[in-house]
Amino acid sequence: MARTASLSGFPEWLPEERLVELHVLDTLRRVFELHGFGSIETRAVETVGQLLRKGEIDKEVYGLSRLQEDEGANPVKGGKADPHALALHFDLTVPFARYVVENAGYLAFPFRRYQIQKVWRGERPQEGRAREFTQADIDVVGDGELPFRYDVEIALVIAEALSALPIPDFRLRINNRKLAEGFYRGIGLEDTAGVLRSIDKLEKVGPAKVAELLQEELGATDEQAQKALQLAGIRTEDTSFVAQVRTLGVSNDLLDEGLNELEQVIDAAVQRAPGKVVADLSIARGLDYYTGTVVETVLVGHEQLGSICSGGRYDALASKGNRKFPGVGLSIGVTRLVSRILSQDLAKASRSVPTAVLVALASDDSWDAAQDVAAQLRSRGIPTEVAAKAEKFGKQIKFADRRGIPFVWFTDDDGTHQVKDIRSGEQVAAAPETWAPPSEDLTVQVATAAQVATAV
Amino acid sequence: MARTASLSGFPEWLPEERLVELHVLDTLRRVFELHGFGSIETRAVETVGQLLRKGEIDKEVYGLSRLQEDEGANPVKGGKADPHALALHFDLTVPFARYVVENAGYLAFPFRRYQIQKVWRGERPQEGRAREFTQADIDVVGDGELPFRYDVEIALVIAEALSALPIPDFRLRINNRKLAEGFYRGIGLEDTAGVLRSIDKLEKVGPAKVAELLQEELGATDEQAQKALQLAGIRTEDTSFVAQVRTLGVSNDLLDEGLNELEQVIDAAVQRAPGKVVADLSIARGLDYYTGTVVETVLVGHEQLGSICSGGRYDALASKGNRKFPGVGLSIGVTRLVSRILSQDLAKASRSVPTAVLVALASDDSWDAAQDVAAQLRSRGIPTEVAAKAEKFGKQIKFADRRGIPFVWFTDDDGTHQVKDIRSGEQVAAAPETWAPPSEDLTVQVATAAQVATAV
Numbered sequence: 001m002a003r004t005a006s007l008s009g010f011p012e013w014l015p016e017e018r019l020v021e022l023h024v025l026d027t028l029r030r031v032f033e034l035h036g037f038g039s040i041e042t043r044a045v046e047t048v049g050q051l052l053r054k055g056e057i058d059k060e061v062y063g064l065s066r067l068q069e070d071e072g073a074n075p076v077k078g079g080k081a082d083p084h085a086l087a088l089h090f091d092l093t094v095p096f097a098r099y100v101v102e103n104a105g106y107l108a109f110p111f112r113r114y115q116i117q118k119v120w121r122g123e124r125p126q127e128g129r130a131r132e133f134t135q136a137d138i139d140v141v142g143d144g145e146l147p148f149r150y151d152v153e154i155a156l157v158i159a160e161a162l163s164a165l166p167i168p169d170f171r172l173r174i175n176n177r178k179l180a181e182g183f184y185r186g187i188g189l190e191d192t193a194g195v196l197r198s199i200d201k202l203e204k205v206g207p208a209k210v211a212e213l214l215q216e217e218l219g220a221t222d223e224q225a226q227k228a229l230q231l232a233g234i235r236t237e238d239t240s241f242v243a244q245v246r247t248l249g250v251s252n253d254l255l256d257e258g259l260n261e262l263e264q265v266i267d268a269a270v271q272r273a274p275g276k277v278v279a280d281l282s283i284a285r286g287l288d289y290y291t292g293t294v295v296e297t298v299l300v301g302h303e304q305l306g307s308i309c310s311g312g313r314y315d316a317l318a319s320k321g322n323r324k325f326p327g328v329g330l331s332i333g334v335t336r337l338v339s340r341i342l343s344q345d346l347a348k349a350s351r352s353v354p355t356a357v358l359v360a361l362a363s364d365d366s367w368d369a370a371q372d373v374a375a376q377l378r379s380r381g382i383p384t385e386v387a388a389k390a391e392k393f394g395k396q397i398k399f400a401d402r403r404g405i406p407f408v409w410f411t412d413d414d415g416t417h418q419v420k421d422i423r424s425g426e427q428v429a430a431a432p433e434t435w436a437p438p439s440e441d442l443t444v445q446v447a448t449a450a451q452v453a454t455a456v
Numbered sequence: 457m458a459r460t461a462s463l464s465g466f467p468e469w470l471p472e473e474r475l476v477e478l479h480v481l482d483t484l485r486r487v488f489e490l491h492g493f494g495s496i497e498t499r500a501v502e503t504v505g506q507l508l509r510k511g512e513i514d515k516e517v518y519g520l521s522r523l524q525e526d527e528g529a530n531p532v533k534g535g536k537a538d539p540h541a542l543a544l545h546f547d548l549t550v551p552f553a554r555y556v557v558e559n560a561g562y563l564a565f566p567f568r569r570y571q572i573q574k575v576w577r578g579e580r581p582q583e584g585r586a587r588e589f590t591q592a593d594i595d596v597v598g599d600g601e602l603p604f605r606y607d608v609e610i611a612l613v614i615a616e617a618l619s620a621l622p623i624p625d626f627r628l629r630i631n632n633r634k635l636a637e638g639f640y641r642g643i644g645l646e647d648t649a650g651v652l653r654s655i656d657k658l659e660k661v662g663p664a665k666v667a668e669l670l671q672e673e674l675g676a677t678d679e680q681a682q683k684a685l686q687l688a689g690i691r692t693e694d695t696s697f698v699a700q701v702r703t704l705g706v707s708n709d710l711l712d713e714g715l716n717e718l719e720q721v722i723d724a725a726v727q728r729a730p731g732k733v734v735a736d737l738s739i740a741r742g743l744d745y746y747t748g749t750v751v752e753t754v755l756v757g758h759e760q761l762g763s764i765c766s767g768g769r770y771d772a773l774a775s776k777g778n779r780k781f782p783g784v785g786l787s788i789g790v791t792r793l794v795s796r797i798l799s800q801d802l803a804k805a806s807r808s809v810p811t812a813v814l815v816a817l818a819s820d821d822s823w824d825a826a827q828d829v830a831a832q833l834r835s836r837g838i839p840t841e842v843a844a845k846a847e848k849f850g851k852q853i854k855f856a857d858r859r860g861i862p863f864v865w866f867t868d869d870d871g872t873h874q875v876k877d878i879r880s881g882e883q884v885a886a887a888p889e890t891w892a893p894p895s896e897d898l899t900v901q902v903a904t905a906a907q908v909a910t911a912v
Contacts, residue, residue, distance in 0.1 A: 005499075006554075006558050007499065007501065007503070007542075010499040010501055011499075012496075012497070012498055012499055012555065013496070013497070014496075014559060014562050014563075015494045015495070015496055015563070015569065018494070018495050018496050018497065019494070019495070022495055033810035033839055034810075034834045034837070034838075034839050034840070035834070035839070035840070035841065036809055036810055036811035036839055036840065036841035037810070038471045038474070038475070038808065038809045038810055039471070039474050039475070039478055040468075040469070040470075040471055040474050041468070041469070041474065042468055043461075043463065043466040043467075043468055043588050044500070044574060044576075044588060045463065045466055045576075045588060047463070048523065060522060060523075060524055061522070061523045061524075062520045062521070062522060062523070062542075063520070063521050063522070063523045064518045064519070064520060064544070065518070065519050065521065065531065065532070066516060066517070066518060066519070066578040067504065067516075067517045067518070067519045067531060067532055067537045067543065068516055068517075068578070075521065075523060076521070076523055076525070081523045086463075086518075087523065088520070098462075099468065102462050103470060106470050107470075107471070108808070108858045108859050110844065112809075112841075113471065118500060120500075120501075122522040122524070132499050132500060132501060147844040147845055149823065149844045149845075150844060153842070153844075156827075268824075271824075272827065272831075352494065352564070353492055353494045353568075354489035354490075354492055354493070354494055355492035367605065368724075368727075371612075371728065375728075378490045378491070381490070382490075383489055383490050383491070383492055384490070384491070384492065385491065385492035385568075386609070388566065388603040388605045388606060388609075389603055389605075402564045403564050
């Protein structure tokens with residue numbers, strides 16, 4: 001993977017790399033569907049007004065204009081974005097909220113969906129951050145209310161999905177906005193959004209600087225700042241965070257509610273996803289629509305890559321008149337994961353093409369008979385190609401070898417068949433109606449470096 | 457499907473409609489991979505210079521500009537598109553050609569790939585024509601040369617893929633540019649591109665008008681115009697078109713080459729895809745990069761929908777210095793097909809969610825035990841959801857019924873299990889380690905209206 005994208009921030013994969021990405025996508029889909037999540041896609045395009053909540057441009061959004069139109073079609077006019085202009089979506093949550101509101105009459109609530117699509121952000125590209133990238137989201141959305149149990153379930157589904165991928169060990173770091181906000185109120189800090197914004201900078205600037213921010217920008221006392229930092233310092237692999245918070249001696253109803261919710265998530269995770277989830281009370285999440293559970297996820301040993309899966313509970317993302325649609329969801333950064341897998345050779349495909357068998361040609365006239373053999377193999381699910389020219393067998397074997405096709409099929413003049421495993425050189429008699437490759441050769445396998453090493 | 461898209465030309469599907477689309481996409485992928493085509497994706501974005509060949513804007517292209525930048529970022533300046541500006545691709549052929557040139561050193565030729573992605577065209581939306589739509593392309597590209605046999609193979613693969621879809625009967629209408637151009641030269645018409653452009657209008661304006669065009673615009677004699685129209689009138693289901701062309705008494709080497717090529721395609725199709733392919737000498741294809749085989753495809757009884765699969769041979773689409781990459785490929789209009797399937801109820805999904813089993817809750821405390829049951833079912837590939845609340849069983853069954861989930865699982869206080877088929881009402885004892893639904897209920901089935909009628 002020494003290649004660089006010809007357009008910075010717009011990665012493209014070679015065929016054998018794409019097989020790794022496909023394996024990741026197929027695996028996520030399989031796990032999501034096993035848990036009853038159905039697929040939807042939304043259009044890539046939203047109106048600017050839909051994307052820019054509160055009128056602010058807070059993401060790097062790509063606006064669209066038809067080249068055939070004159071300059072008047074520019075989505076930005078006089079320094080202001082036209083709310084009716086079209087733009088590419090920058091995540092899948094905002095479009096999903098619109099979809100739910102538009103189609104509420106046709107959906108069965110609680111509505112559980114997965115959505116795997118590309119999104120675009122015109123940010124400065126760097127490792128782990130592309131301008132075009134794929135996200136894989138799951139959400140459950142209720143009509144009016146949504147039981148908290150879905151927060152627990154979503155975390156477990158994501159832990160199962162990530163565990164099935166060819167990636168290093170990971171940790172879901174989970175917190176709860178109610179817990180944090182209740183705590184801040186309990187110590188007399190009412191601008192809870194401001195406190196969260198400061199705490200969000202903890203990893204970047206360190207505790208001393210955050211304490212300064214809390215005091216200078218939010219008027220916190222030294223004691224208040226220290227308490228907020230003590231809370232953010234709590235990180236446990238079990239439910240002992242509850243006792244640690246209690247030790248800080250703060251009482252508040254919202255805090256209690258948040259503690260109880262986070263305890264339920266961690267309690268279930270300890271049983272069902274042991275070692276994969278931690279309660280991490282420093283997690284804030286920048287976006288302001290979260291109202292309860294918040295999640296970020298790191299790859300162990302690759303923490304500097306940033307979060308590979310984030311999200312949480314939002315009680316008011318979508319609404320239609322008085323009708324509210326609360327939801328909880330998580331979003332996996334597929335391109336970020338796949339880029340890392342490829343750049344560090346964490347996993348690879350067993351061959352670069354789907355083909356398991358190349359049917360060789362003894363003469364140019366045998367193409368038709370070769371197609372019959374291929375059709376019989378394919379009818380039993382065996383991916384098969386037919387050579388296009390009757391070159392020397394050595395050349396046809398080389399054709400297969402260059403692609404990693406494991407088997408080459410030969411038909412003799414007398415109509416008998418042989419199949420050769422070109423890796424071992426072993427050649428055996430075979431019938432097109434019955435022969436099958438070993439299951440590990442039938443389709444492309446994607447294995448981690450560790451699995452490959454073990455197999456050898 | 458009474459809903460209309462909230463943004464004209466940007467269709468979105470409901471979950472049960474998306475299942476039909478997914479079935480189409482999965483089917484195409486399966487057939488393509490069985491034939492050894494590997495997946496690639498290219499970025500959605502190209503430079504304007506790459507998209508606008510010969511400097512002309514001949515497609516309705518969407519340019520991109522970052523909203524954060526000022527008006528200077530407009531891709532159109534002074535009525536002229538900036539070649540370095542970014543724009544959304546309008547097909548998958550142009551991006552694929554760029555990909556092949558950029559990655560030639562990493563690919564094994566002949567390189568066979570499939571590519572299923574969205575493309576965008578800012579045209580006026582109408583039935584069968586959207587502004588955002590999905591195409592599914594297969595191509596084989598050679599380095600320097602590409603045996604003609606791939607033209608035959610591509611047509612057969614597409615016939616097999618379309619036959620596997622829940623769509624009405626279809627016809628691949630195949631012609632050959634060499635045949636047409638050689639014929640025109642043989643009758644003394646040298647502006648073969650001009651003749652093709654006129655012939656391309658045959659279905660729209662009729663033969664009298666085309667004869668007029670040929671005479672007035674290209675200076676053809678009445679006899680030349682009539683010969684060209686006679687050629688375009690030939691349509692046969694077998695190779696008898698060769699004799700019909702010969703009867704017209706024109707001789708030309710390129711014509712002979714084209715006749716031979718088209719004969720090979722039709723000959724193979726008569727054997728391997730009987731009834732699916734016709735030689736249709738009126739097919740011209742507007743785009744000028746085709747150099748041999750050209751294909752359009754109609755759904756029988758839905759001809760006014762336009763071509764649902766088009767393409768052909770191009771000998772010079774991509775090149776790198778002196779190195780040429782000839783190719784042959786076809787592109788299926790997935791959104792056009794799926795829109796038609798849905799708008800005319802040609803096929804439907806057996807349920808609206810992947811879930812086969814809902815595990816009911818007898819009490820709120822039984823959620824954990826229910827998760828154990830669900831995990832056991834899922835470990836054997838059975839898509840399973842757990843109820844979120846211990847509502848009355850009637851309500852939980854209704855939850856399943858609204859989604860088409862066929863089975864509801866109950867666990868008694870004594871730990872014994874029962875599973876109910878909520879369609880028949882039949883309820884039987886079952887064990888989570890061994891019970892499985894009938895295979896037709898395991899995953900969502902998509903059947904044509906005819907298949908559904910037969911089953912009932």
